[in-house]
Amino acid sequence: MSYSTKDIAKILGVTDRTVRRYLKSFISFDNKGIEVSEKMLEILIKEYNSGQETDNSGQLNEIPVDYDIVEGFSTxxxxxxxxxxxxxxxxxxxxxxxxxxxxxxxxxMExxxxxxxxxxxLEASNNPNFLKK
Incomplete structure (x- = not known):
């Protein structure tokens, strides 16, 4: 589903201009193309990886929380x-x-x-000196 800046403004309870300003802090357009902020990159990475089990290197993106201890191994x-x-x-x-x-x-041994x-x-009982004591 897509939302216009006016729709987002109604949801957030702010003006359309505030939404546009906020979006410009994440994305900028220039002659070279589109530039995104570090925060937007993190959002994109999280969204991209959310539906996948592994990344390009074969490592799991998300570790299940069912375990008390998680240990990392080298290959x-x-x-x-x-x-x-x-x-x-x-x-x-x-x-x-x-x-x-x-x-x-x-x-x-026992x-x-x-x-x-x-x-x-047996040896002690056969020894005459044993009985004298």
Whole structure:
């Protein structure tokens, strides 16, 4: 929908001339073409990007606010991150294996300790000097 300067003036409750003056602060016409202010450029960029998911470099224009933490990655860091995500299931399996292996070693060490204590008691009971004390 388009609005004339008179329509805008009615909406804002100002004169037509005020609207024209305000628009001239955003846009100027000369023999070379059209020049826009920095503020107008920001408005144009925002409007242009509002309907697009990515810009020319492939980066997202707007970050969803569904997340508590947003982290930026360089291309190299992101590739490393992807590689780690792919490796994760294998590393998780290896970790479970080593955990079970460590538990098994712990049980074996407890058995060895128990056997050594029994052996020491047996040797001590066979020692005649042990009974004299």
């Amino acid at each position: 190299e860091e992101y590739q490393e991150f992807q590689k780690r995500l792919i490796e994760y299931p294998v590393l998780k399996q290896e970790l479970e294996y080593h955990k079970k292996s460590a538990e098994s070693h712990q049980r074996q 058995k060895i300790l128990s056997i050594m204590q029994e052996r020491n008691l």
